[in-house]
Amino acid sequence: xxxxxxxxxxxxxxxxxxxxxxxxxxxxxxxxxxxxxxxxxxxxxxxxxxxxxxxxxxxxxxxxxxxxxxxxxxxxxxxxxxxxxxxxxxxxxxxxxxxx
Numbered sequence: 473x474x475x476x477x478x479x480x481x482x483x484x485x486x487x488x489x490x491x492x493x494x495x496x497x498x499x500x501x502x503x504x505x506x507x508x509x510x511x512x513x514x515x516x517x518x519x520x521x522x523x524x525x526x527x528x529x530x531x532x533x534x535x536x537x538x539x540x541x542x543x544x545x546x547x548x549x550x551x552x553x554x555x556x557x558x559x560x561x562x563x564x565x566x567x568x569x570x571x572x
Contacts, residue, residue, distance in 0.1 A: 478516040481507065488523035488555070493530035495554065501562050508566035521559070527551035 483503060490496045511517045525544055528551025529537050538544045563569070 476514050480518045482520040485523040485526045489526050495527055495558055500558055504562040508568055524548040524551035524555055527554050
């Protein structure tokens with residue numbers, strides 16, 4: 473019997489966004505597909521994801537990454553919603569359901 477492993481994957485801003493600051497959908501989809509394959513092999517997969525501030529700043533049309541704490545928090549809130557929406561969409565393709 474194969475031993476079940478817990479695999480933690482951490483992805484950062486440079487993985488989740490492209491040069492213009494938009495979400496890198498192609499990379500996110502490949503990541504989710506890979507994680508689904510790993511889980512389907514009987515492993516437990518935990519995804520740790522950053523990038524919320526960068527994605528939020530882009531979605532808010534800010535000229536640069538915010539420096540003030542309140543603007544970082546605002547951008548992170550917007551970006552986290554966007555990231556979770558995209559992850560939910562991609563993971564649902566592989567019948568994987570998130571848990572927080």
